[in-house]
Amino acid sequence: MVPHLVTALTGPINELEQRILDSMPAIERWFRLEWMEHTPPFYTSVDIRNAGFKLAPVDTNLYPGGWNNLTTEMLPLAVQAAMAAIEKICPEARNLLIIPENHTRNTFYLANVVQLQRIFNMAGLNVRVGSISPEVKKPTTIELPNGDSVTLEPVVRTKRRLGLKDFDPCTILLNNDLSAGAPGILEDIHEQYLLPPLHAGWTVRRKSNHFKAYEEVSKRFGKMLGIDPWLIHPLFTHCEDLDFAEGVGIDRLQASVDGLLTKVRRKYKEYGINEKPFAIVKANNGTYGMGIMTVRDAKELEDLGRRARNKMAVVKEGQPVHDVIVQEGVLTMERVHEAVAEPVVYMMDRYVVGGFYRMHAERGTDENLNAPGASYVPLAFEHSTHLPQPGARPGVSAPNRFYMYGVLGRLAMLAASYELEATNPDAEVYE
């Protein structure tokens, strides 16, 4: 089950949505069985695009920020899920250390840290925030515009443990995606739970691994539901050894884009879709909406200007891009206040706990919205589950559009679970 949230889309629910709503008990059971075999990531957020005729997760974040965008009503759900997660991992836990991102002056990000602190405090833990930023040399309290405040303390590393002065946590929660690589201070911690594990960071993660796993998940889910997996899965391919600054490999990239667009065109024809296909080229380990490009025609890559090349050349923390995925672009039909919007689904352990819209007034329906100028609109709880629904079996509530987004979010989370299993450096190998 998924919280009943009101989405912006109105109008009748389409065929795919109806199929998903009708199959709710079967879907929930399917997830239940999957989670018997696979461990969900500790927490996850997933960006979703809904083109009406198909929908897809486009980004799966294993160190999600933005928890402050969830409404107060969603807090109890997040806390209840956090309790379940902690109980499973470390029931005797007393102290939790949050390691945030290093941008200590971004009060919007810090409001997210305060929200995480609140969630785990209510779940029954003493929570403090330990910064690994070299700027934080002593406990520093920062007041936020909303009246909250957060104290960042410098972490203290001993041979075997990580903590703060007078604070020895049994669990360390990373809210830092380690784009610049896992710092030495986080390595060789074996006595404490480090969540998510280091190999969930972008030093190790690759979007191509994630979407490969998602392809497998969507095929199995599609089979269970009796639907074409393409309806929930964006086609993609993978292109390595590029150098955007020097123009190396652009011809190969162009061929990849062209091949992908041909496949998409064929699918559009099969379904009678009158839209122009487009591709998204993204850094294979990128994040923060950096290193992302919309390509409507492979020819565009020929005259890729210097600015676009530079944009693709480096991502967060100045990492150069040599490796990209080329993914079928999925339009987003969602609009909030006339701006193009995409839903973001938040999960804690295996549970969907809330969501919001990311919207961008200056971007088109085929562009990345995670860019400067984006704003956030929390989704509200739906209050109309008691509306009688013609033909519904007794006990089944009115259809809820957000349910489908919660299913997609969990499919992407399941793919991340497969992905983390496959890349786990400590995995036991049975040969």
Place this chain on the structure above:
Amino acid sequence: MVPHLVTALTGPINELEQRILDSMPAIERWFRLEWMEHTPPFYTSVDIRNAGFKLAPVDTNLYPGGWNNLTTEMLPLAVQAAMAAIEKICPEARNLLIIPENHTRNTFYLANVVQLQRIFNMAGLNVRVGSISPEVKKPTTIELPNGDSVTLEPVVRTKRRLGLKDFDPCTILLNNDLSAGAPGILEDIHEQYLLPPLHAGWTVRRKSNHFKAYEEVSKRFGKMLGIDPWLIHPLFTHCEDLDFAEGVGIDRLQASVDGLLTKVRRKYKEYGINEKPFAIVKANNGTYGMGIMTVRDAKELEDLGRRARNKMAVVKEGQPVHDVIVQEGVLTMERVHEAVAEPVVYMMDRYVVGGFYRMHAERGTDENLNAPGASYVPLAFEHSTHLPQPGARPGVSAPNRFYMYGVLGRLAMLAASYELEATNPDAEVYE
């Protein structure tokens, strides 16, 4: 953690409440450790009385009705908790059979059944309702005033399993408290999960066992928190072999009441409380607010009129009362629309999922409110957790009065867990 609900009481939070709020992480950890050792009942509701200076659970229901009194916002919490419960007991579950009470014409009760059906359907199960009432001979659909409808089907018993025609459940959820005794049709079911177990019914349960277990729980909790357990525990004693109709044993009962009131008077003096103590006499296996009497002075029992005697003589389903508990009365200071009210806390598995007020315009602060004429007011979610709280550590939300009720509810639920362990007929005995 407990959903942030707004309670009717206003004014400053008192000392006990402040102590409980300040100890939130320690309390939540304490419960976490308890649930490692003890299994929570499948679902529970607890009636709570708050006298301001002390508070206490007064009734712990292991087959709770009234789920329809929870607001729509609470539904996702209930569903999430139901998912956790099912996952633990029977993750491969597909079909769930609800066995309701036999009052098939009470649409208020049936709205509760519909709500349970909705919760478990959203948690991922096919849910149908099987009646054990002899009146239900074929599938019967009943329309409810709120537009919902429910179909009651006659149960079908085979040698080893219970189900419906064409419906073989792996789990059977009882929402029938078996006051008249466990019917044969529910016995010797070993292949299916029967939840809660038959020994949670009032044929086996005794209030004296429950409050004995609660006394132990409150002592351990009081020690952890550094408070006098009396502040959360009503004193009680137990009186057997009575016959109200014949007047047998009334003298012993009188002595018990007198002894209890003396103890309470001493406690009131110790705490400087200017209230008149009173006792509640209740059938040891009673339910539905039947067989309950408020006694302000032991002398009242001498001239117990015929009507009061008859009222005490039998409880639900005409069972005679020979066995009572005499319990310290706890005033309720809560008021809703000027009527005396008591909060009722709902739990699914180990999680508090919501609550409401039971109120009664014609009853006093020292009387049982679970009586004809009672009405129900859902508690609303609180929207002010972001209010800055002077002196609060960052990340701690504003105090929430309902938190304390959620703690008390869970203490009573824990006592029920101890109680069910002690009375489990299938318990393995290690000698």
